Amino acid sequence: MKIETITVFQVDLPLEHPYWLSGGRLKFETLDATLVRLETDTGLVGWGEGTPWGHTYVPAHGPGIRAGIETMAPFILGLDPRRVLDVERAMDLALPGHLYAKSPIDMACWDITGQAAGLPIADLMGGGSRTPRPIASSVGAKTVEETRDVMERYRKRGYIAHSVKIGGDVERDIARVRDVESIRQPGEIVLYDVNRGWTRQQALRVMSSCEDLNVMFEQPCETLDDIAAISRLHASPVSVDESLVTLQDAVRIAHDGLAQIFGIKLNRVGGLTKAARMRDIALAHGIDMFVMATGGTVLADTEALHLAATIPDDHCHAVWACQDMITVDVAGGRGPRNVDGHLHLPEAPGLGVHPDEAALGDPVGEYA
Template sequence: MKITEIEVFAIRLPLYEPFVISYASYSDMPSIIVKMTTDTGHVGYGEAVADDHVTGESWEGTFAVLRHTLAPILLGENPSRFGKIHEVMDQAIYGVPTAKAALDMACFDVVGKIYGIPAYDLLGGRYHEKFPVTHVLSIASPEHMAQEAAERVALGYSSLKMKVGTNAVEDVKRIQAVRERVGKETAIRVDVNQGWVNSSTTLQAMKQLESCELDWLEQPVKADDIDAMVEIKSKIATPLMVDEGLRGVREMREIIAKRAADKVNIKLMKCGGMYPAMKLAHMAEMAGMECQVGSMVESSIGSAAGFHVAFSQKAMTSVELTGPLKFSKDVGNLHYDVPFIELNEKPGLGIDVDEQALEELTVRKEKVSL
C-alpha cells in the first residue's frame, strides 16, 4: 500500500459560545483537516489545531507546512510504517508537531480501514472500556462559572475542569464559588494555562484553596519552568499536572528525572500525533506517572484519535476531549454517551466524515498527488 493523494482543508468550526482561556478567547475554532488516499482506494482523515502559544504554530503556517513540505514528501510512502513516516517528516522539518499530528492520524485511520481494525488495535489493543467525560468551564465571573458547573453536575457530570489564569486573586474566588455550589462530591480540576507565571503566586493561591480539595492543579507556571513545577510539587498536597511543559521525549525525560509532576497531559497536537503519544505514555508508565489525553478543542477527527490513544494505554486515567460537544457544526460524528465516552469497534478512527459539512466549513483547500 502507498499514499497517492493528500488534500488539505483549512476550516473554521463554529462554537455554541466563545471559549475563553488565560491567553486567548475563541469565537470559533480554526482547524485544518487532511484527507489521505492510498492506492488501494482507502481514505483516512487527520486534523491539526494549531496554538501559537503552545507549539509556536499558526493556522496559516500549518496549512502551508502541510501543503508545501510534509504532504509532498509522504506521497509514495507506506502509511503503515508509522515510525518511518515520522522519521521522514522529522528529516524534512524540525518541530511543527501539530502539522505532523494531522498526517499521523490520517495514517492510523487509513491503515485501520485497510486492515479492518480500530486504530487502538494498531497501538497495542484496547485496555479501557470507557472514560467519564469532564465538562470544561471557560473563564467567566465566579457566579457564572458556579451556575454553569451546577447545571452540568445536574446533567450527570462527575468532574469539572476549570479554566483560570487571568488573575490569581480572582481565580481563587472562581474556584471557591464553584466548589461551594457543587459540593465535595464533584471532582474539580484547575487548569491555569501558565497564567500564574511563577511558583510564589501559585503557592499563595494554593494556600487559600486548601479547603477546596482539588483533584489536581494543571500547569500554573510558564511552560519551560520545570524547576518551578518541582518547587510547587514539593510544597502542596494537591496533585500537580504538567501540560504545556510537556511536548515530547526531551521534556518527559526532564519531568521524570526531576519528579516535577504527579501527572502529565499528553496532547497529540503537542507531541506530533498518535504514535509519539503512545511512546510518551509508555515512558510515563515506566516512571509510575498517570496520564491523560487532552485537547486543543479538535473536531470529531482529532478527538477520536485522542480517544484511541487513551483507550489503548494502561497509564491513561482520564481524558479531556470535549471539542465536538462545543461545536454547533462538526465534520464528523463522534458519539458521546454523556457523561461517558465509549468507543465503537469500527475500523480506523471509527467515525464518518461529513463531506458536505467539510465543504461548507472550508475556507481554503489544496491537493497534492502522485
C-alpha cells in the same frame, strides 16, 4: 501500499459560547480546523485533523499546519502509511519541530493502518479498553457565578469531569476553587487549569491556601523550570500540560518528579505515534493522565479516545472533547458522541469516523 494523494481542507468551527482562557486573558470564538485526506493506491482513505486552540494559546496555528503539510508532502508521497515510523521520520527530516503540523498526517496513517488490519486504532496499538471515558468540560469562565453557570450547563449534559480555568488573580482564584469544591458532587473529577497564568509567587499563594482541599492544579506556571522551582514548597498534585511537548519533556518531568499527572494533547505533541511514547513514560513512573484533543471536531476527539483506551482505566482520568463546544458538525452525527458525559470507543476499523466531504468545502491544497 503507497500514499498517492494528500488533500487538505480548511473549516471554520464557531464556538457555541465565547470562551475565555484562564483569568479571562484571551477570548476565543472560532477555531481554524485543518482536515487532511490521505488516499492510497489500494483505494483505502485515511483522515486526520489538526485544530489548534486559536493561534495565541501555544506555538501552533491553522495556517502553519497547512504550510507544514505543503512542505512535507514531497517527503510523504509514495510512502507506505502503515509504516508509521517511516512516515514519522520522513516528516521529522523534512520539517524539524512543528509537531502540530505533523499530527493530522500521523492520525490519517493510523486510520489507514487500522482499516488495513481490520481493527480500531486502539486495538491496533495494543490497548482497546471498552470502559467509557469521562469527558472533561472546559469551564472558561471568570467569576464564581459564571463558573457555577457553566458547570451546571455541562452537568445537564451528563458531565462528571470538569477542567476549571483559573489564573491571573490570587484572591479570585482562591475564591473560585473554594466555591467549586463547596458544590462539587460525589464522584466528580475536577482539575483546576491555570494555563500558565501564575507567577511563581502567585502559584505558591494559591496552592498553599488550598492544600486542605487536596485538589489538582494544571500547568500552574509558564515553564518546567518555574514548576521545578516551587515543587518542594507545596503539597498539591500537579498536572503538566503546555510544557509537555516532546519526549524529552516527558522524561524530565518523570525523572525530576515535577508532576503527578500528564495532560497529553495529541495535536501539540505530534500525534499518536509520539504520544504513545509519553504514555509509556508516564506508566513507567506511576503518572496518571488526561488525554485531549487541542480542539476540533469529532475526528480529533476520536483520536484522543483511541489513545485513552490504551491506558489502564485506573490511570486515565478523562478525555477532553471539543464537539459539544462547536456549532459545526462535519460528520453528520457519526462517531463517538456524548452519552451521559462519556465517550464510547468505536468498533469500526481505523479511526471509526470520517467527515462528509460536502461539509468541508473545496480543498485548499492537493499534492500528488
